[in-house]
Every structure is written in structure tokens, then in C-alpha cells.
Amino acid sequence: CRVRHYKFNVVMKNTTRLCSTKPIATINGKFPGPTIYAREDDTVLIKVVNHVKYNVSIHWHGIRQLRTGWADGPAYITQCPIQPGQSYVYNFTITGQRGTLLWHAHILWLRSTVHGALVILPKLGVPYPFPKPDHEAVVVLAEWWKSDTEAVINEALKSGVAPNVSDAHTINGHPGSVSNCSSTDGFNLKVSPGKTYMLRLINAALNEELFFKIANHKLTVVEVDATYVKPFKIDTVIIAPGQTTNVLITADKRVGKYIVTASPFMDTQIVAVDNKTATATLHYSGTLTNSPTTLTIPPPRNATPIANNFTNSLKSLNSKKYPAKVPQKIDRSLFFAIGLGINPCPSCKAGNGSRVVASVNNVTFVMPTIALLQAHVFNVKGVFSTDFPGNPKVPFNYTGSPPSNLATTSGTKVYRLPYNSTVQVILQDTGVIAPENHPVHLHGFNFFVVGRGLGNFNSSTDPKKFNLVDPVERNTVGVPSGGWVAIRFLADNPGVWFMHCHLEVHTTWGLKMAFLVDDGKGPNQSVLPPPKDLPKC
Ligand code: C2O
Numbered sequence: 221c222r223v224r225h226y227k228f229n230v231v232m233k234n235t236t237r238l239c240s241t242k243p244i245a246t247i248n249g250k251f252p253g254p255t256i257y258a259r260e261d262d263t264v265l266i267k268v269v270n271h272v273k274y275n276v277s278i279h280w281h282g283i284r285q286l287r288t289g290w291a292d293g294p295a296y297i298t299q300c301p302i303q304p305g306q307s308y309v310y311n312f313t314i315t316g317q318r319g320t321l322l323w324h325a326h327i328l329w330l331r332s333t334v335h336g337a338l339v340i341l342p343k344l345g346v347p348y349p350f351p352k353p354d355h356e357a358v359v360v361l362a363e364w365w366k367s368d369t370e371a372v373i374n375e376a377l378k379s380g381v382a383p384n385v386s387d388a389h390t391i392n393g394h395p396g397s398v399s400n401c402s403s404t405d406g407f408n409l410k411v412s413p414g415k416t417y418m419l420r421l422i423n424a425a426l427n428e429e430l431f432f433k434i435a436n437h438k439l440t441v442v443e444v445d446a447t448y449v450k451p452f453k454i455d456t457v458i459i460a461p462g463q464t465t466n467v468l469i470t471a472d473k474r475v476g477k478y479i480v481t482a483s484p485f486m487d488t489q490i491v492a493v494d495n496k497t498a499t500a501t502l503h504y505s506g507t508l509t510n511s512p513t514t515l516t517i518p519p520p521r522n523a524t525p526i527a528n529n530f531t532n533s534l535k536s537l538n539s540k541k542y543p544a545k546v547p548q549k550i551d552r553s554l555f556f557a558i559g560l561g562i563n564p565c566p567s568c569k570a571g572n573g574s575r576v577v578a579s580v581n582n583v584t585f586v587m588p589t590i591a592l593l594q595a596h597v598f599n600v601k602g603v604f605s606t607d608f609p610g611n612p613k614v615p616f617n618y619t620g621s622p623p624s625n626l627a628t629t630s631g632t633k634v635y636r637l638p639y640n641s642t643v644q645v646i647l648q649d650t651g652v653i654a655p656e657n658h659p660v661h662l663h664g665f666n667f668f669v670v671g672r673g674l675g676n677f678n679s680s681t682d683p684k685k686f687n688l689v690d691p692v693e694r695n696t697v698g699v700p701s702g703g704w705v706a707i708r709f710l711a712d713n714p715g716v717w718f719m720h721c722h723l724e725v726h727t728t729w730g731l732k733m734a735f736l737v738d739d740g741k742g743p744n745q746s747v748l749p750p751p752k753d754l755p756k757c
Pocket of ligand 1: 326661
């Protein structure tokens with residue numbers, strides 16, 4: 221194993237998309253940002269230098285960060301932000317993981333432009349558990365706003381109503397042919413007939429789940445969230461913000477140009493989406509420039525069966541070499557009702573004296589002013605309390621319309637877990653505004669998705685149907701609209717770990733909480749001491 225050094229200069233860069241130019245925060249002037257390459261077992265040191273006027277922090281999404289929560293990145297959870305003119309070295313070792321992940325800014329909406337790929341190759345000499353592709357490419361999907369995203373978020377916070385949706389989706393930074401302005405700058409993937417390609421798909425969008433499709437080409441799914449799955453062939457991938465998916469394609473045509481699309485998935489019509497389809501091109505070498513292009517029709521925005529077809533096909537590879545270590549006996553059984561609600565807000569300018577809030581078990585999380593991990597390790601009192609409810613205080617009909625319990629309280633509450641306990645969480649969608657698919661991300665762990673269903677979770681019949689053999693292992697899971705998922709993980713990573721909806725607008729409104737995992741008693745079972753350059757609040 222090696223030590224890899226990266227330097228991330230956070231700088232503003234004038235960037236033109238959709239015929240208009242605006243300054244955006246970037247890493248080293250790039251949108252999307254640079255790809256980090258490492259191998260399993262490597263130690264990675266990334267020096268982040270903040271040259272912009274915003275506070276910055278960077279999260280290495282999906283990296284386990286065993287005992288190194290200081291390098292996890294969410295602002296005010298594991299670190300104070302890196303202030304303008306300051307720097308911080310993120311230092312972590314990649315343990316027992318290989319595959320595609322992403323990194324992104326983790327403070328307010330900065331990740332709209334500050335994000336990129338994190339590629340972990342297997343240990344030297346260790347092959348993939350599928351035929352080696354001839355070539356690999358990183359494909360980052362995201363969103364683009366013509367206006368400043370800081371203004372978009374501030375508007376949502378102030379008024380308590382839904383913020384503007386993006387003006388375009390992007391594939392490796394470009395919208396493709398959505399408008400006359402962008403027709404020439406779409407991402408172009410050159411392929412040679414007969415060769416195989418592995419695409420490392422990443423959804424770095426702020427607020428939208430996306431369908432991904434290539435005209436006349438099947439996709440073989442081999443990995444999600446840096447865990448291997450049983451390979452399956454499919455036409456369309458669904459990928460939520462924070463998720464990653466590796467697919468193999470064979471260039472089985474002789475010549476031609478084939479359109480690649482990224483388009484939104486949202487099964488609720490009353491929630492606004494950016495309905496534009498980003499396009500790119502799969503371009504066979506030797507194709508004449510004026511030869512015809514094969515188009516593809518993206519799924520309609522509410523194509524739930526297409527999304528389910530993908531999700532239901534996911535199973536852990538669960539081979540001898542990569543066994544699925546699914547916790548069979550559970551020490552802590554938790555039930556989290558998650559969703560949006562409406563609270564009074566006399567001072568709000570818009571929204572008729574009310575505003576949208578989001579909550580977990582009726583608690584709207586309030587960001588602290590010093591990082592929770594610091595408060596925990598240095599025993600600073602009064603920053604958080606440990607009374608986060610492990611179950612709804614009063615159970616109600618979560619998927620009734622409207623559900624019967626909408627009252628939320630606010631607070632900075634964490635749920636405490638003993639070291640090495642096995643945990644099950646039922647994530648149950650609820651909400652007055654509309655049922656909505658919430659991609660829930662847990663920091664510091666991978667979890668197994670042992671069950672998924674519609675309606676209210678039934679604690680006597682549903683567990684009998686759980687898959688405890690080869691459930692998919694991930695770090696971000698889509699909780700279906702008006703439904704639930706059951707996840708299981710082993711709390712073997714001491715520290716404070718954020719869990720939240722990866723739709724940034726829902727995080728902003730409070731759909732977030734944190735687990736505090738206690739130190740163990742043995743050696744190598746406690747949080748490592750903080751690095752000297754840890755930012756101060
Ligand atoms: Cu990818 Cu807490 O985020």
C-alpha cells in the first residue's frame with residue numbers, strides 16, 4: 221500500500237453553461253472536480269486550501285473512515301469548516317473497500333459545483349470479480365443552476381417554500397443538446413468496436429434522482445456504492461444523489477453515434493423537478509462526423525416500475541472472497557419515520573405564515589455551532605443531547621393522507637449506540653406534502669438493505685420476508701414514496717456519524733440526525749486523537 225497526496229485548491233472560476241457565465245466555487249478550477257485515484261489499503265492525504273469567501277468542508281462519501289471521523293467532512297458534525305484563507309489535510313486509510321465513490325463539499329449547497337469522483341482500485345494483483353473491461357470511464361451526473369446556488373438556498377431558508385429547481389442536468393459537467401447554447405459541448409465517449417467499457421456512474425446532483433440510459437446498448441450492473449453485486453443486464457439505471465453504480469457495456473455495433481441520457485425520476489407530480497434531459501454521446505471510432513445519430517427515449521419522470529426493476533435486481537455478490545456479512549441477530553431495533561411537514565412560521569415572508577420542515581421521528585435537526593465529534597471527544601457540555609427517539613414517540617398512520625401526526629420539535633439530538641452492537645433501522649416515509657422518495661445516506665458505515673415495501677411497515681409480517689442472505693450493501697438507500705426500507709449494520713466505528721436525506725433541500729429543512737457510537741474497551745476501538753490542523757469554529 222502507498223500514501224497518495226492530493227492538493228485541492230478551492231478557487232472561484234468563471235464558467236459558462238446554457239449561454240450564461242457565472243463564477244462558481246471549484247476544486248483546482250475544474251467542474252466536475254478532479255478524480256481521486258487510490259487502491260484498497262492506501263492512505264490518502266488531501267490538502268484542502270480555501271481561497272474563496274465561503275466556509276468549506278469536503279466529505280469523502282462512502283469511505284468508512286474507521287476511527288478517523290476527523291476526516292469525514294460534514295461541517296459541524298465531525299469538524300468545523302475550513303475558513304477563508306485556511307487549510308486542512310484530510311488523512312484517511314481505505315480499509316476493506318474498493319470501487320467507485322464520490323467526494324463533495326459538505327456545507328450548505330456548495331456541493332452543487334464542488335464534487336468529483338473517488339476511484340478505489342482493488343489491491344495490486346487482485347482482479348475484479350467479472351471480466352476485466354478494456355477501458356474505464358468516470359461519468360459524473362449533476363445539476364446546473366443559471367443563478368447562484370447560494371442565493372437559491374438562502375431563498376428557501378428565508379421563505380420556507382421550495383427553492384427553484386435546476387436549469388439543466390449535466391453529464392461530466394455538460395448538459396449536452398438541451399438548448400442551442402449547449403449543443404456542441406456535450407460529453408463524448410469514444411469507443412472501439414468489440415471492446416468492453418466500465419462506466420463509473422456517480423450521481424452528484426443536489427436534489428434529483430436520475431435515470432441513465434444509452435441508445436441500443438445494454439448495461440451490465442456489477443457494483444453499487446463500492447460493493448460488488450451479482451451482475452445483471454438492464455436498459456436503464458436509476459441512481460440517487462450520493463449513489464454510485466458501475467456498469468459494463470460492450471461496444472457491439474460497428475459504427476455510429478448513440479445518445480446517452482440522464483433524466484429525472486420523481487413519482488409525485490406535485491413536486492417540481494427540472495425536467496430537462498442531459499445528453500452525451502457514445503461515439504464509435506471510425507464514424508464519419510455527419511453519420512446519423514441513434515436517439516433514445518428517456519423514461520417518463522414518474523416511471524416507478526423502471527426504477528423498481530433496477531432496485532429489485534440488486535443483490536450482494538456474496539462470493540467466498542466477498543461474503544455478505546449480514547447481521548443475523550439484532551441488538552438495537554430502531555424505527556425512523558422520515559418526511560416533510562409544515563410548521564407555523566409567522567416571520568416567513570412567503571408561505572402564508574407557515575414553512576416546510578423535514579424531520580426524523582418528528583425531530584427537526586438543528587445544526588450546532590461547534591462540531592459534534594469535538595464536543596463528544598473533548599466532553600463539551602450543552603452542544604447536543606443523547607435523547608434522540610429510537611422510535612416515534614406516538615406511532616401514527618405514516619402513509620395516511622395526511623398522516624395523523626405532523627408536529628415537530630427541533631433539537632440537536634443524537635442516538636447513542638454501544639460499540640460493536642448490531643443495529644436495524646426501519647426507515648419509513650411519511651409526509652403531509654406528498655410522499656417522496658428519500659435517498660438516505662449514513663456516514664461511517666455500509667449497511668445491508670434487508671427489506672423494502674410499500675405502505676406502513678408491518679412488524680409482524682414484513683420481517684419474515686427479509687433477505688438475510690445476499691441483500692445489497694450500500695451507503696445510500698432510496699426509501700420509496702409512501703413506503704419503507706429496513707437496513708442493518710454493525711456499529712464497529714466509534715465516533716459521531718451523520719445520517720440524512722441526500723436531497724440537499726431536505727437536508728436543509730432538517731431531515732438529518734446523528735449516531736454517536738461509543739468507544740470500545742479494547743485497543744484500536746476508540747476514536748483516534750484529532751489532527752493538529754483540525755479547523756476551529
Ligand atoms: Cu454525500 Cu452527508 O453526504
